[in-house]
Amino acid sequence: MASRPGILTAWPWKPLGSFKYVILAPWAIQSTYSWMVKEESERDLANFLILPLLLWRMLHNQIWITLSRYRTAKGNSRIVDKAIEFDQVDRERDWDDQILFGGILFYLANQTMKGASQIPLWRTDGVVITILLHAGPVEFLYYWLHRALHHHFLYSRYHSHHHSSIVTEPITSVIHPFAEHISYFLLFAIPMMTVVVTGTASVAALAGYLTFIDFMNNMGHCNFELIPTFLFRVFPPLKYLMYTPTFHSLHHTQFRTNYSLFMPLYDYIYGTVDKSTDELHESALKRKEECPDVVHLTHLTTPESVYHLRLGFAYLASQPHTSKWYLKLMWPLTLWSMIFTWVYGRTFTVERNRFDKLKLQTWVLPKYTIQYLMQWQKVAINRVIEEAIVEADRKGTKVISLGLMNQEEELNTYGGLYLKKHPKLNVKVVDGSSLAVAVLLHNIPKATIQVLLRGKLTKVASALAFNLCQRGIQVATVHEEEHMKLKNSFNNKCGSNLVISKSYSQKIWLVGDGLSEEEQQKAPKGTTFIPYSQLPPIKYRKDCSYHCTPAMLTPLSLENVDSCEQNWLPRRVMSAWRIAGIVHALEGWSEHECGYAMLNTDKVWKAALQHGFQPLNHLSN
Template identity: 35%
Template sequence: MLFLTKKLRVLQQGVDFKQIDREWHWDNFILLQALMATFACYYFPSFTKSLPLYNTTGFICVLLLHMGFSESLYYGVHRLFHSDYLYTNYHSFHHKSMVSQSFTAGSASLLEHIVLCFIMGIPIVGASWMDCASLSMVYAYIMAFDFMRCLGHCNVEIIPHSLFEWMPLLRYIFYTPTYHSLHHNEKSTNFCLFMPIYDALFNTLNPKSWDLHRTVRSGCGDKVPDFVFLGHVIEFDSALHVSFLFRSISSMPCVFRPILLPTWPVVFVVMLFMWASATTFLISFYTLRDRLHQTWVIPRFGFQYFLPFAKDGINKHIEDAILSADKLGVKVISLAALNKNEALNGGGIIYVQKHRNLKVKVVHGNTLTAAVILNELPNGVKEVFLTGSTSKLGRAIALYLARKGVRVLMLTLSQERFQIIQKEAPVEYQKNLVQVTKYQAGQNCKTWIVGKWILPREQKWAPSGTHFHQFVVPPILRLRRDCTYGKLAAMHLPDDVEGLGTCEYTMGRGIVHACHAGGVVHLLEGWTHHEVGAISVDRIDLVWEAALKHGLKPV
């Protein structure tokens, strides 16, 4: 949960898709333990049935056996796994995860899991041999063992440094996430299982362990992002598409998954809580050209943006996020689809007009969105049918195409708004803009650009073979088998992106919405203007070329 832990992360970089895929089967060790327990119950039924529910002596015994035998044995075996042969063939897989996570604890070879189960079984067998074991002892020890391993790998320093200052001996009794992270990055130190005393005894204790612990706990490692993308929730599925719920699911494009249906009542309750929330949540981040890019999310669902009584609250929320970014020192903040809705805030212009001294640059990113849509159009197109034609994007697309000699059928009932846009075009190109009021006008045009939701009965007017380009959120339904449908405008991030492990809504890996990419380009170019309100048609080609120059690629 980055919004809670961002100041306590040991390593600041994110977890990328490669690490997520590598740790996909992190739960294998749980299956192995279950199989071993089943084997024990089957072949030694009298033993398992004879165990009492609780025995205090057993807990003391298992603790002493763990500290005396399991810890020292693990230390020796762990160092052995760092020898050339065992490390290359077995243990290196575990160490490929540079940014350790709780999932990393279970990411290891079968041999390592078997050895670990044997080490974990010594105290249980020992307590049983001394006739003081109990069922609660067995379950408590195994659960505590697995919990401590996950704790050490979690990359979030939850143990206060003041605890060790109050009782210095405690630092040798149990390890911390900071302590274990040093082993992943400096492999010749900090070999212990849970107790650093064995590293101290055998001179493998990393001298930076306690100073780094103090630094992380003080929050000094938290970095101010250069760029923030301010997103929002679309519907229940996208609300569940966050890495702190299901890391595996969030690493894939957001689609309807029946397995998530039982969680919907919980999401509904959370939605009611979020409605009253005044907090913007940090949900993901990545690094590009040594600059930190973060995604913050407004805790509002898509349908809430269309409730008249919610308008002021949502605007206040967006405004607070912009002011927070400005106070932190963020350079660019880019607004997601509904956060820059024309009816809501005029494409973000009200914030710039209200706060004249903003240092952070507010960007709606629609210039690049328009560029992406325009560059998707087939070469030589002569006519397009455009819905949502008087919106920010619709206006820019219509004016751009008119200048290129393309006839644009602009669907709008408002003659006044149409004439305002038509007059913006050079006189010699105004004839290329044609107002239409019905969908029937597009029945002979195979290039539809959809900027407003269209119903099935409206789609039927498109001729067979039509391609629907679109910039409407959410995307229109794919109902025509004889037609093709484009996705929302998007771009591939550059290849040198690091730490990206979450897919953005329905986008594939490494792909972001064009408005997100537009903010990235704004930062990389170092532009000092706000990109709000109406789209500058003259800048469409400029922004497109800048995006390609910086390694962003069309989908």
Template identity: 35%
Template sequence: MFTKWEDLGSLKYLVYAPFVVRGLVSSLGDDSMDWCIHVVILCALRATLYSCWTSYCNMYFLNRNRRIIQQGVDFKQIDKEWHWDNFIILQGMIASLGLYMFPLLTEVIPVWEPKGLIAIMILHIIVSEPLYYWAHRWFHGHYLFSRFHSFHHSSAVPQPFTAASATWLEQLLLTAVMGIPILGSSLIGYGSISMIYVYVLSFDFLRCLGHCNVEVIPHQIFDIFPVFKYLLYTPTYHSLHHTEMDSNYCLFMPLYDALGNTLNNKAWELHRTISINSGKNKCVPNFVFLAHVVDITSSTHVQFILRSVASMPYTTRIFMLPLWPVAFVIMLLMWAKSKVFLISFYNLRGKLHQTWAVPRFGFQYFLPFAKRGINKQIENAILRADRLGVKVISLAALNKNEALNGGGLLFVNKHPNLKVRVVHGNTLTAAVTLNEINEDVTEVFLTGATSKLGRAIALYLCRRRIRVLMLTSSADRFQKIQKEAPADCQKYLVLVTKYQAAKHCKTWIVGKWITAKEQNWAPPGTHFHQFVVPPIFTFRKDCTYGDLAAMRLPEDVEGLGCCEYTMERGVVHACHAGGAVHYLEGWTHHEVGALDVDRIDIVWEAALKHGFRPVSNKNNISPKQKSNVNINDI
């Protein structure tokens, strides 16, 4: 037996099955069951309405300057509101039960009755509004608030799903508030099917409006028609109820707060201020992580598509596949003309950190003719950050590709007077990768050995007297790197040109994508460390695979509600963390181009000092402390 409704999970939607079946029967000639189809359709439309409003609320690139509470929706709130649609199921069941008990209502009600809209509006104003107002004030009493209404107010940032999240007693009350005008209009002979659709969807629309946390109503409306501000609340008006909780109890009409002497006097002034400032950039981040889309399916892993999906590590989900054609069309439009856009943000140490995205997909970075356009977009993002006053901008994965822009060096050379610091974050990526290597390792096999990261890792390991088999076809590039190593350490760097050379080496560091055939050269028990994007496939069952270099954000991070690609909650790529550390430390240099091997330990210690923690290692010790192998033991 289920102890909670949530224990049913997705099986709760089977409640609709009888209505669908009865509706299908009605379509075959049993007209008395038409109400089943209307219940299912109306429930689907209501769920869609709430989802669309929530999607808009999370389109930060559209509404960032209109947001009322400048805080992100965190994982705790998302989990608490996970079953927000329970009330739709509840009200659908109540409506179906009522129509089943009184079948005459479904037989006489017409499709359209003009007087019905007027009747239901009057009943709403004189019955539903005051009923909700007094019941709402009642729920703010100590007894009912602590046992029921506090659940609704525990969400720090109002969103449409917050409006839908309440206890069963509150949902029953809301059902009565909605049902009285519908039932009353029907009983006096003015009911109609269209009236029910319009009223219920309008009711939900206004509920979403008040909880959207985005001020969408221009202040000029109230300047021209002052009386209108008593007839319709605004998102700002209702947000004050959530932040102060001792005023603004109305359903949709502030008139009742005015009559009940519970109207917050600063509501309309705050609304005017937010509306006037909507065209200004008030929320300037201190740090920006410039990400990019990996592939078409992963492009749907954002909060403004499905908040719940974005709050979990990315993986291909079957129910999301229908969105693929839409994402593909949008990709083409973005390819033609697009700008960098804001996709998420969080607060760390009281400072705003944002993630911007270059609207380019992973495969586009490898098209020769796309190189110029991509660099132009990255450059524009850097210049925009510079104009806004951003302190640090960190480049993700392919945005700092060596062949594309030399790890960001192109932009720093082109704009020598940049105030914003450009950071590729690879120094911390190297530190994380090195920290994962076991203390007893004496030999590693390194692919992507002559890349920025490969070079730094090779030089660091050889200084610790670890033999590095560097896979490369370029002897010149190998020799150049070898000459950078101290004279007594150069012999630990070994040039290899084939994967067969690593058939006895059980520690692989993968910086270049490798196939199943190439992985087969590794001996059983091999562990694959990797800093390649995208990560390699796990073909070998007798080997282990590390994740991409990542770090867990400090515990005091606020407003984080989405996962970064395949990372778990609260975990970001090491290059992202590297940029954040760069800002927190107040470093004034650019971190572009080749890695400074001498800074690997410095950056690592700084990350640990600020509360960042590696994901795959619990010891949290410096890489240099893990490599105390005596040279005579090699």
């Protein structure tokens, strides 16, 4: 919101929330129905294509969002290094409002203006007129409108909302108050209305012009440079006719320079070009891919999780996972994304952070949870993980932490497999089990005298049970084989605190993978389920509480946090396994933590607290 919001700041349909798309429903239904029932000679192609055009604009914008977030995470050609946080994601979530606004106006014009219906696919004269009118009056008028919006009166009431984003993303280009969008649409309507009135309009001219505006807007705000300098050397006048991402980024960092829309000509004429424009352009292009100090290796979970990645839908990524009805309608795209990820055999970078002096990155394996459960997929998964570790080692990474199922015992012996194959690794492989155990020990209520251990026995489960027994808390299991497996791993040091329970009466359950609905139903009312697994249990009971998976609250000094980890963790909460890798690098520990080896839990816990990570207080539901 602007610092002093003026009139017509909010969009008219804001009270509708996510149901705002219903305002287009009557128009879309009418245009589709008319196309289907009318004779071929009476069909209005322009009216029918408005809805596909709006969908194309949304897809076009999303492609730019994904590309921008991927490129800026990797670092090559990145322009501005400052962080994007949750407040910017929240402020820019309604970037599609201007597409809805355009759709309403297109439908109205088609129904009311002579020459706006029954238009052909192509007319050369109309395309030429559109180009000339944009290069002439539109660019000139925009320059002066933009300068006016930087006058303190209009800036404080309208344009400051746009400039709240110093580090831009493609969708930053359309984040303006409603009144400001009205003025922009009036400008962009000059070429479109002219070709309609003169009878030279065509689908290509109108749709092409809108696509051009979207393309240039997104490019100018993408925060990575992609226009090579040789273009300006080969054709020098081009520098006056086409801006670059670095050109416009200076407008967001300097505010009083580089006002032009897409053609810098008027900045050169009126002396408002930033003096560092050419230098920044060249330096951004020379910028190499960033070499991280710490890499966290994770993977996809469900088919819909691709939309919750930071490279997916920005607003969904910024919230803990909730089922959205519209994702069900996108199953064809979801299916194609699954096919692509199954074929694509390398990790990809989704996020970059900075903490203290460390550069952090998150890499994702294009594998789903279900694939980790398939025996025939394990070789391929291990190959991708191994390649990621070797690549991190080659880049000089200090620590690589294994998240989710990338450290399964059956898959790679908690990461120990890679040390056997590459004993001279400089990068430290960390499974984070010691910090996960420490977090769990502090999640258990102090008055607890007995807990029930259910689910798959893992390295974390065994260490957790051992620590509880050493602290005088009884750990109960319900199966003899589980009891014996734990007892043997403890070397008879647990005393009488490891017991077999004949009932499910305990009110504190420590649960891992494999906890069934049938077992959950046996728990007494009010039971607290505390997962020790990386994946949370399915919640079948409404009369019980479920803690989140082992995690801690991150310090505010951790930069560029604008997405929720693992879909189910709240904002600025990070899994213990990921934090363990960061702490390992901060402390400069020289040993690996993988295989069956573990660090001292008290030492790791104190180190995490010392670096600003905080325990969660009763984060359950």
